[in-house]
Amino acid sequence: MSYSQKVLKQIKEKFPSQTVFHQAVEEVLTTIKPLLDKESKYEKNAILERLVTPDRQIHFRVSWVDDKGKVQVNQAYRIEFSQAIGPYKGGLRFHPSVDEGVIKFLGFEQIFKNSLTGEAIGGGKGGSDFDPKGKSDAEIMRFCQSFMSELFRHIGPNTDVPAGDIGVGGREIGYLFGQYKRLANEHTGVLTGKGLNWGGSLVRTEATGYGCVYFAEEMLKARNENLKGKTCSVSGSGNVAIYTIEKLHQLGALPVTASDSSGMIYDPKGIDVLLLKEIKEVKRARIEEYVKHKKEATFTPVSKYPKGRNAVWDVPVFAAFPSATQNELNGEDAKALLKNGCKCVSEGANMPSSLEAINEFLKAKIAFGPAKAANAGGVAVSALEMSQNSRMQRDSFEIVDNQLKNIMKHIFTISDAAAKDFGDPTNLVMGANIAGFRKVADTMIDLGIY
Numbered sequence: 099m100s101y102s103q104k105v106l107k108q109i110k111e112k113f114p115s116q117t118v119f120h121q122a123v124e125e126v127l128t129t130i131k132p133l134l135d136k137e138s139k140y141e142k143n144a145i146l147e148r149l150v151t152p153d154r155q156i157h158f159r160v161s162w163v164d165d166k167g168k169v170q171v172n173q174a175y176r177i178e179f180s181q182a183i184g185p186y187k188g189g190l191r192f193h194p195s196v197d198e199g200v201i202k203f204l205g206f207e208q209i210f211k212n213s214l215t216g217e218a219i220g221g222g223k224g225g226s227d228f229d230p231k232g233k234s235d236a237e238i239m240r241f242c243q244s245f246m247s248e249l250f251r252h253i254g255p256n257t258d259v260p261a262g263d264i265g266v267g268g269r270e271i272g273y274l275f276g277q278y279k280r281l282a283n284e285h286t287g288v289l290t291g292k293g294l295n296w297g298g299s300l301v302r303t304e305a306t307g308y309g310c311v312y313f314a315e316e317m318l319k320a321r322n323e324n325l326k327g328k329t330c331s332v333s334g335s336g337n338v339a340i341y342t343i344e345k346l347h348q349l350g351a352l353p354v355t356a357s358d359s360s361g362m363i364y365d366p367k368g369i370d371v372l373l374l375k376e377i378k379e380v381k382r383a384r385i386e387e388y389v390k391h392k393k394e395a396t397f398t399p400v401s402k403y404p405k406g407r408n409a410v411w412d413v414p415v416f417a418a419f420p421s422a423t424q425n426e427l428n429g430e431d432a433k434a435l436l437k438n439g440c441k442c443v444s445e446g447a448n449m450p451s452s453l454e455a456i457n458e459f460l461k462a463k464i465a466f467g468p469a470k471a472a473n474a475g476g477v478a479v480s481a482l483e484m485s486q487n488s489r490m491q492r493d494s495f496e497i498v499d500n501q502l503k504n505i506m507k508h509i510f511t512i513s514d515a516a517a518k519d520f521g522d523p524t525n526l527v528m529g530a531n532i533a534g535f536r537k538v539a540d541t542m543i544d545l546g547i548y
Contacts, residue, residue: 101134102127105146116199118424122206122449123150125456129528130535132520143547145539152205153186154178156252157198160226162244164237173197174245176224178258179205182541185256186222187212187477189263192270196225203424204263204448208477210534211470214509217481222258224249230265242273250278255286255487261480262291264423267337268303272296287487290480294492299483301498302476306446307341308499309475309506310419310467311349314444316510317465317526323441326350331415332369333357333408334422335378335385338446338473342419344371355410357422358385361399362410365392407431414438421446429454436462445469456527463524471509471530478505 099107106127110120127146134140156176164170175198178186188208191201201223209221226245230238253260262271271291278288285297292298301308311325318324330346330353332339339356346353352368358378363369363385370392377387389397403409411418411431418440420427424447432455435443443459444467445451451459459466479502486492493501509530516536517529 100131101141101146102131105150108147109150113199116202118203118449119199119206121425121453122203125449125453125527126206126210126531126535129525129531132528133532133536139543140539143543145542148542149180149209149538150206152177152179152202153181155198156249158248160228160241160245160248162237162241165234172226172228172241174224174226174228174248175201176222176249176252176258176260177201177205178222178252179220180209180538181220182538182545183213184218184220185254186258187219187261187480188221188223189225189261190266190270190274191223191225191263192228192230192265193225194227194229196227201225207448207470209538210531211474212477213534213537214471214512214530215474215478215481215505216508217478217505219259219477219481219484222260223263224260225263225266228265230270235269238270239273242270243277246274246277247281250281253278253288255288255484259287259480259484260289261477264336267291268293287484290483292483297483297487299479299486299492299498300495301502302479302483303337304341304344305479305502306338306473306476307343307421308345309478309502310338310342310421310444310446310472311345312475312503312506313467313472313510314417314419314442314465315349316507317444317467318442320510320514321465323465324349325417328352328416329354329414330417330419331355331410331413332419332421332446333362333410333426333450334420334447335374336422338476339419339421340371340374340378342421342446343369343374346419347371351417353419354415355413356385356388357410359400360384360386361397361402363388363395363397364413365395367392367394407434411435412438415440417442417444419444419446420450422450423447424449425452427451427455429458431455432458436464441465443467444472446473448473460525460527466526468527468530470534471513471526474509475502475506478502
């Protein structure tokens with residue numbers, strides 16, 4: 099049994115119910131096997147055992163009062179995985195699906211994603227099973243204040259810097275930051291994704307979506323292709339999806355789909371991003387609202403999706419951008435995309451493709467950008483926001499956007515180089531994992547056993 103197989107077996111035996119964590123660990127450990135076989139120092143220093151075990155796990159109760167005066171209780175987590183190359187960094191997710199296994203999968207992925215950016219940031223993640231949907235602003239504020247009343251003692255600008263994720267946008271970050279300031283009596287860059295009036299960075303809102311498209315462009319450029327004039331599918335309708343669609347339009351592509359938990363829309367003339375923003379960011383309505391304004395668009399409810407499938411991936415496209423949530427694109431979905439001529443997949447969400455889907459893409463040798471590389475733009479600009487906060491200055495949109503482009507180009511370059519070094523030049527899953535792992539692992543060796 100190889101070193102990576104042994105560690106994966108231990109993880110599955112210790113945490114049998116944490117299947118998404120198993121998936122994240124398996125995806126990394128199996129693809130870095132060529133490096134582990136080549137260099138024995140990683141096993142000698144027990145690097146894998148140390149990396150799959152968080153530095154610290156914080157699990158706490160959040161009690162809050164709803165608008166009817168009833169006390170509600172939620173579970174919350176902050177899992178600090180690795181600070182080898184910098185302070186813990188990663189988002190907060192508020193969603194009913196959140197549990198320890200979900201946060202561990204996200205935090206583990208964050209280690210390597212953050213390493214790839216070239217910025218000095220470690221990996222962590224947090225969140226709660228609280229669901230902001232259907233809650234009033236006052237209820238969300240009371241929850242966030244209670245959540246931060248415990249979290250504030252564990253974070254700091256040089257210790258752990260959370261950000262947003264699913265269910266945590268500008269509104270939630272504002273409430274969280276306000277409570278932190280009240281408790282800590284200081285104004286520091288302890289959270290990213292802040293409002294522009296109180297320490298936020300330009301381009302942070304757009305960063306994950308824009309970065310995902312920039313990464314796709316880098317992959318295609320290496321194949322003498324580009325996105326101009328190409329039809330694209332995008333899943334989701336949150337922050338990542340909206341700004342993926344916006345950037346695709348700017349580059350002359352035609353994004354024709356979007357979705358939410360109720361279903362998907364298809365607009366053959368291209369998704370109207372301003373209308374989508376109005377529906378999802380202002381009205382906070384269901385995506386079905388879109389077809390009331392666009393006669394040529396169609397809405398397909400989830401109940402009408404092919405069994406065990408996601409209808410978004412049935413639309414014939416040149417490039418696909420899964421930007422909703424984990425495991426939204428399975429092996430059968432991947433086969434449908436490939437059958438319909440898809441040549442590029444760039445992951446905007448965290449681990450949106452199942453292992454079976456990834457294997458289909460790699461087997462077909464299309465341009466496949468794994469999440470930890472393709473969606474690193476958000477955390478990259480978060481690190482730039484931290485830098486701006488530390489010098490009490492704000493950089494222009496053009497400066498930050500150019501930095502983002504350069505970071506995504508850097509991620510592609512080092513991932514591509516690692517893939518070529520280990521004999522599989524089209525396998526950016528292996529390339530990104532090896533490049534991200536090697537930097538963190540070598541640093542851990544340099545720092546000794548801690």
